[in-house]
Amino acid sequence: MDFNDTHEEAKFRKKCREWLEKNATYKDDLTPQNDDFANADKIQTAKAWQKKKYDAGWAMLHWPKEYGGIGASSMERIIWANEEAKFDVPRGIFEIGLGMCGPVMMQYATEEQKERYLPPMAEGKEIWCQLFSEPSAGSDVAGLRSKAIQDGDKWIINGQKVWTSGAHFSDFGILVVRHDPNLEKHKGMTFFFVDMKSPGIEVKPIKQITGGSSFNEVYFTDVEIPDSQRLGEIGDGWKVAITTLMNERLAVGDAGGADVEDAFRWAKTQDSLGEPLLNNKAARESIADWYCEKSGLKNTKLRTMSALSRGDTPGPEASITKIVSAGKLQDIGNFGIDSLDMAGMLKTDNHDIKGFQNAWLGAPGMRIAGGTDEILRNIIAERVLGLPQDPRADKGVAFKDIPSGNS
């Protein structure tokens, strides 16, 4: 056992860090993820950062050279991500495009399309979003009802998508819709990419409980998509969507935001009935448990990296990351606010208090986005532990006959 990089890894890490130190500043841990990134300034800053990375060859390390990458190994990609995560740089805007839309285009688009769309995506010039969830299709995303009707060499789309992160500033989106409700649920879907400026698309931001708006409702009214923008065969929509969702599960990691170090630092100075909060037995036990969770996740990541470093496929351990970190975020936010007693209600300029309040308000979203706590537990139980699926009311039935609760 050892924690040292191999010689090659160390060289690569040094290269990453040197470039980052020259071009960015180290970050403060309390910066929450999923914050409101809708404002134009933030988008410009993010685009500028992505462009800078692209020009220097850091944007999409593992992509092939012809699409703007350098064909780096998984290990190098992780080393870069680890190093970049220490810096205060805007990342959220591109995560969906680069993490989910890019891989699906790489797998299903034509060569010409890849050459046209992938480099500007990597460069940050064009932003992409993912149009999957619908008002009646959340955890059960295959329950989606937006319609595609074929009309010669184009398709006419009608329906509504929801929770679409970044749709309000995206240039393109990947879209899965139902082309035939008479087929079984998973067989009647087809997958496209769409220009978000197409006539008939209307984007309405959703205000979140944090007050910010990072996602939207997207309405489709007679939107035309050329058949050449279909990804996969007609009826293969679910298969293509699953590829994307697998990439999403890899992309959604740690919840970020206030963590045990912040709770610990705060507890050292915060007064609790005349004593430092850190003298309180209950506070100490909570801090111990959060520290164990945080270390457990960190060391789980190190195990995953060890497997990659050896050239092995990592085990399923990483599937626990989001469940553990999102729950911890919520509890730590609550701990910090609670320590202020009645004054915990107040918004202040205090950096730590803001961090706790942001954690508490943002954590419910983290427990839902990219697979709810419940769906993730199902996935662990079924795919990792091998337990049988629930019996389902939607198998072997035409989609239109599946009970929806709406009729």
Added chain:
Amino acid sequence: MNLDFSDDQKFLQEEARKFLEKEQALNRNRSVLETDNKFDEDLWEKIVELGWTGIRIPEDYGGLGLGHLELCVIAEELGRFLAPVPYSSSVYLFTEAIINYGTDEIKKDILPKLVSGEIVGTLGVTEELHAPTKDNINLVYADGKINGKKIAVPDAGVATHAIVVAKSDKGISLQLVDLSTTGVTVEHQENIDESRGHFSISFNDVETKLLGDKVSGWELYETLINQAAVLFSYEQIGGSQASLDMAINYAKERYAFGRPIGSYQAIKHKLADMYIALTLAKSNCYYAAWALSTNAADLPSASATARVSATKAFQLCSKENIQTHGGNGFTWEYDCHMFYRRSKLLSLNIGSLSNWREKLVTSLEQSNIN
């Protein structure tokens, strides 16, 4: 970057697992639990023959001269099969104390006999029905002799020797005692996991040998259990994995309302939570194993982190394994209770969960995690 065991260490683990499986260690646990035996003598002899009592003992003293990582993989397997042997008392605590604190003379005398099985050791700390601390030790050391009583000493009925924590006018010290010395009385104390006997030991003017010095015995004891905590944690994750495996198998086979209970989300989520707790604990154990094997500066926080998460994991997995088994899980006949009992024994030997949480936060204060 390589947070993993070497191929040799993995091979050793595989061999250990095969051996304990072949020897039906779990059934042996039940036999010990159901009889007046305080351990499985036959299994212990075989373990001695395999050389496991000498893993960390240098070759000069007849041992295998291997490291802590080898001990970790053995511990995980002993935990998985609930082996009813005094391994943790004799190897993680007694042997390590002799290696770390013994004089050359003591090492020459004791270590070869630990390898051969002639000596089995244990550690006595507790005196009253509360946690021992530096300030509440009352067993007295004076003029080369000890007087007083220790309780809840695991495996003392099997052990030939013990190390006890004693006080004198100089301070706290560790004392090595041959339990066959005149003035020693060992008595069985009923406990909640009789697969590992617990005993009181009374000392009436008993001659001892000093380990370490006369003033810093408590610090030596703390260092010893900080190291041993990593090994106890490995036993705990072995037991957690076995409990989870039992629960998974039962959930797949047992039907209710026309389908396997494992297809219900109430059971799935329970088992997923067990997996999560176990994964966190296991990853923390890997790090702590590394810290132990390299004597890293952050060993106190690393071992406490492993200990707290492994204790939580085994407690959760063993209790929810019973719950998954329903009424059957509450019967003596099913094995669930043996894991439940062992989870409690392992969580109390070397100190309770709440005390390890406290040790963890104290170590964070000392190292200042920000």
